[in-house]
Amino acid sequence: MSTEREPIGVIGTGYVGLVTAAGFAELGSEVWCVDIDAEKIARLQQGEVPIYEPGLKEMLAKSAGRLHFSTDLVGALEHARLLFVAVGTPPTHSGDADLSAVHAVVDAIPASDRHALVMKSTVPCGTGASIQRVFGEQGKVGLRYVSCPEFLKEGSAVKDFLHPDRVVVGDNGDWAGDAVIELYAPLQAPLLRTDIASAEMIKLAANAFLATKISFINEIANVCEEVGADVVEVAQGMGSDARIGPKFLQAGLGYGGSCFTKDVSALKLLAGNSGYHFQLLNAVIEVNELQKRRVVSKLQKHLGELAGKRVALLGLAFKPHTDDMRGASSLVLAARLEAEGAHVRAFDPIAEVQARKLMEQLDYAPGALEAVADADAVVLVTEWPEFIELDWRQVAEAMRGTLVIDGRNALDADAVHAAGLVYEGIGRGRGPEARSSEPGGQAFMSEESA
Ligand SMILES: NC(=O)c1ccc[n+]([C@@H]2O[C@H](COP(=O)([O-])OP(=O)(O)OC[C@H]3O[C@@H](n4cnc5c(N)ncnc54)[C@H](O)[C@@H]3O)[C@@H](O)[C@H]2O)c1
Numbered sequence: 001m002s003t004e005r006e007p008i009g010v011i012g013t014g015y016v017g018l019v020t021a022a023g024f025a026e027l028g029s030e031v032w033c034v035d036i037d038a039e040k041i042a043r044l045q046q047g048e049v050p051i052y053e054p055g056l057k058e059m060l061a062k063s064a065g066r067l068h069f070s071t072d073l074v075g076a077l078e079h080a081r082l083l084f085v086a087v088g089t090p091p092t093h094s095g096d097a098d099l100s101a102v103h104a105v106v107d108a109i110p111a112s113d114r115h116a117l118v119m120k121s122t123v124p125c126g127t128g129a130s131i132q133r134v135f136g137e138q139g140k141v142g143l144r145y146v147s148c149p150e151f152l153k154e155g156s157a158v159k160d161f162l163h164p165d166r167v168v169v170g171d172n173g174d175w176a177g178d179a180v181i182e183l184y185a186p187l188q189a190p191l192l193r194t195d196i197a198s199a200e201m202i203k204l205a206a207n208a209f210l211a212t213k214i215s216f217i218n219e220i221a222n223v224c225e226e227v228g229a230d231v232v233e234v235a236q237g238m239g240s241d242a243r244i245g246p247k248f249l250q251a252g253l254g255y256g257g258s259c260f261t262k263d264v265s266a267l268k269l270l271a272g273n274s275g276y277h278f279q280l281l282n283a284v285i286e287v288n289e290l291q292k293r294r295v296v297s298k299l300q301k302h303l304g305e306l307a308g309k310r311v312a313l314l315g316l317a318f319k320p321h322t323d324d325m326r327g328a329s330s331l332v333l334a335a336r337l338e339a340e341g342a343h344v345r346a347f348d349p350i351a352e353v354q355a356r357k358l359m360e361q362l363d364y365a366p367g368a369l370e371a372v373a374d375a376d377a378v379v380l381v382t383e384w385p386e387f388i389e390l391d392w393r394q395v396a397e398a399m400r401g402t403l404v405i406d407g408r409n410a411l412d413a414d415a416v417h418a419a420g421l422v423y424e425g426i427g428r429g430r431g432p433e434a435r436s437s438e439p440g441g442q443a444f445m446s447e448e449s450a
Contacts, residue, residue: 004028006082008083009080010086011105012086013033013040015053016152017084020161021033021060021067022059023161032075033067033068033076034069041069041070041071047060053157082115082180087101087121089122089262095266095269099123102119102123110140111138111143118176119147122150124267125200125201125204126197126200126270146177146196147169147196148180148199149200162187164189166192167192169181169193170197170199177193204267205267211263213249217250221427224427229427230428231409235249256319262327264285268285295379296340302403310342310375311345312375313330314347314384315330316347316352316355316382317351325351331359334362335359344362345364346371347368349386351382369395376399376403377403379405382408387411388412392419392421402422404416404423407426409428
């Protein structure tokens with residue numbers, strides 16, 4: 001690997017910042033990482049990785065000599081002319097993107113003819129234009145601006161960095177855009193160079209479309225339950241159409257995470273603030289909120305009143321292979337169950353530390369079998385591989401009830417049923433049950449799941 005790669009600065013050492021830093025360091029750049037969180041920086045300086053992301057620890061360790069961590073933004077400017085901004089842009093109370101961290105960075109950069117700000121944070125369309133206006137007002141006209149939206153997925157972020165589906169660079173056609181393209185060149189990914197507003201819009205539109213796909217299949221699942229079809233088979237049939245594709249057609253408890261929820265809302269409000277009513281996104285958001293709550297009605301259907309019932313939640317993170325609890329369906333589910341008077345006992349292989357920060361009161365079990373002990377019902381919330389591989393006979397022995405709700409349609413329904421348990425997925429209609437009660441098949445329906 002060449003040692004003459006462009007050095008870079010990365011502002012914000014969260015999921016995106018750390019992966020970006022580790023990735024470019026692996027490609028040979030010296031990387032100057034900056035965060036306002038002094039404790040986080042101290043841990044990173046000690047070689048600790050504050051978040052869980054598969055492969056990230058190893059990638060950071062491999063390039064440790066090229067990675068520098070500090071709280072000094074201006075210091076980073078001495079070493080790097082490109083500053084990748086990866087600070088958080090959480091939703092405000094109104095649902096718009098909170099750009100205060102982005103603006104803190106904008107204000108902190110001194111005037112320069114040599115530096116450029118490369119926006120990795122997801123920001124509303126128009127942010128680049130307004131930041132360049134601010135640069136002008138602050139007498140910092142020499143600063144360049146590039147939009148380089150990030151598409152990595154938590155849980156496979158390292159792989160996504162190294163093998164992106166595409167790299168989008170939105171710029172004004174100057175040296176900064178060229179330099180960003182040069183940095184990504186070794187990845188040999190398809191490149192899309194656009195104007196800044198289009199790059200910003202690509203990111204928001206991509207996330208809103210994926211969220212729409214999820215809400216769509218969840219609505220199909222809910223109809224499947226009414227009409228006796230199996231959404232897993234329906235999705236398979238739909239997804240094998242090349243125009244549709246199989247991804248993001250898994251019905252379940254709805255989308256979570258920090259990005260979809262806030263980006264869909266930010267796009268809806270961006271449209272609204274610009275005078276356009278984005279009707280479709282209202283439905284996408286509402287369907288997702290209702291979907292998280294449907295499990296409660298499923299539990300009530302089988303167990304009646306939930307007061308005094310014991311419910312085990314398997315998984316808390318918003319998806320497997322991450323410890324990120326932002327927007328996790330488990331937050332809504334646990335709160336609703338507790339409000340109904342149920343006792344909730346939960347286990348997550350990785351996310352417990354993060355979960356405790358948001359749900360201190362929850363009863364945390366040290367393992368899956370401990371979580372299901374004496375439970376009236378088990379709900380699969382996050383499809384961690386270890387839950388998929390559970391021995392359902394052991395689960396059945398440990399439980400006091402028999403109900404298993406598969407909130408991700410990820411379990412082997414036959415194995416659950418063979419253990420003497422009652423299986424209910426999302427939108428499975430009468431699919432697997434009907435088949436197994438056909439002549440020659442094993443009866444699957446129990447009174448409880450009828
Ligand atoms: N997490 C994802 O999967 C993902 C994927 C694509 C895009 N994004 C976008 O990337 C951005 C970052 O997301 P994230 O998940 O990495 O956030 P994060 O919360 O994990 O990390 C943000 C980091 O920025 C730091 N920070 C805040 N203000 C700062 C400042 N003024 N100076 C320096 N550091 C500062 C915080 O201390 C924190 O460490 C967001 O806009 C998000 O929408 C996230």
